[in-house]
Amino acid sequence: MTSPQIATNSVVVVGGGFGGLFSALAVRERLPERPVVLLEPNSNFIFQPLLYELLSGEMKSWEVAPRYRDLLASRQMVWLQERVSRIDLDAGWLDTDHGSRLEWGDLVLATGTEPNDFGIPGVEHHAQGFRSLDDVARLRERIHWLRQQRQSDAALVIVGAGPTGVELACKLSDLLEGAAVIHLVEMGEQILPRSRAFNRARAEAALERRQVKLHLSTSVTAVTEDQVQLEGGTALRHDGLIWSAGSRPSLPPLQPESEVNRRGISITADLRVSGQTHVFAIGDTAHHAEAPWPGTAQVAMQQGEAIAAALAAMATGNDPEPFQFQDRGEMLSLGIGDATLTGLGVTLAGPLAFKLRRATYLTRQPGLSLGLRSAGAWLLNR
């Protein structure tokens, strides 16, 4: 087994998404004496909230998916483009798929989630997700094909009317310009069950304006190449199926297993893995029983920054403070040039909300100029 030379006081971060990347950058800034090692197998950081705008061409891939190589240049941290394959928390080492074994001074687990098909037959083979650059490329091809075919019974089916399903339905409708009917299937009684009332009302109006066919209180029981079977025996024909109905924590095999359940790895209020002093877990893959923080980029980024504060406290012999989530609002993309947002006492919809959403997210991109970072930062200011 080959092992890179890693200092024993290193902060090792597993996963370079919102939680992992922001914790690595925050630790570098706050504790420059601590070596930082980031393990992330992908080449590009994906700013998922802006994937819809990448699909529509309203934004470019360098804005939405910058390369780690560029993001981390001159940040003075080690990036290993490797996937962690197992971790022994008690023994204090991890292995990667490239055969490296690493030990840590402190470990941060930020491995996010993966799609969950809930065991429904056919989903794995006949549905696509919407979270990666490959997903965007596949969907672009599908849109192109549908626009060329112009068949009268063409249909796209999206399953799950949470933020991803609703935002995607609006954007796809604008891009297809009538080339296919869009069905949005949701097992709950309403769309966006966890959203603010203002945003939900705007989203409902946006779907109605675009004649998206909404199927509420409807469960999918099976999927084939061209059919979506619904509870009660009916079926929808489809020329493309997008699954946005759920996700589950993604974690490499972990010893001991006792702290992992279906909601993720169990953490305490200060973001440490239960029973561990030098192991933290953050973002979508972590779960604190008494404070179910939402699985959002906003939470993951704030937790990433809280890691630096926790390590600084521990360096002076103090305990880390409990993590406090600052809810700065919610923004939804609702088609080309349209959005809705609610936050810090502000509610806004339409083209201005679209511009503000875009500017606000750009200020969140690590590695952008300070001028751009300041634009729109008043809404979701950290």
Ligand SMILES: Cc1cc2nc3c(=O)[nH]c(=O)nc-3n(C[C@H](O)[C@H](O)[C@H](O)COP(=O)(O)OP(=O)(O)OC[C@H]3O[C@@H](n4cnc5c(N)ncnc54)[C@H](O)[C@@H]3O)c2cc1C
């Ligand atoms: C289309 C879409 C739109 C969204 N829009 C919004 C929005 O508008 N607002 C909002 O707040 N949230 C939004 N979210 C949710 C948000 O993106 C997630 O909550 C956030 O990414 C969670 O951050 P994370 O760091 O926990 O995980 P992620 O950002 O998913 O990062 C996990 C990283 O870990 C890496 N990894 C996984 N396993 C391993 C391993 N074994 N070894 C090494 N690395 C590993 C992965 O490659 C990945 O880069 C959206 C999500 C999607 C899919």
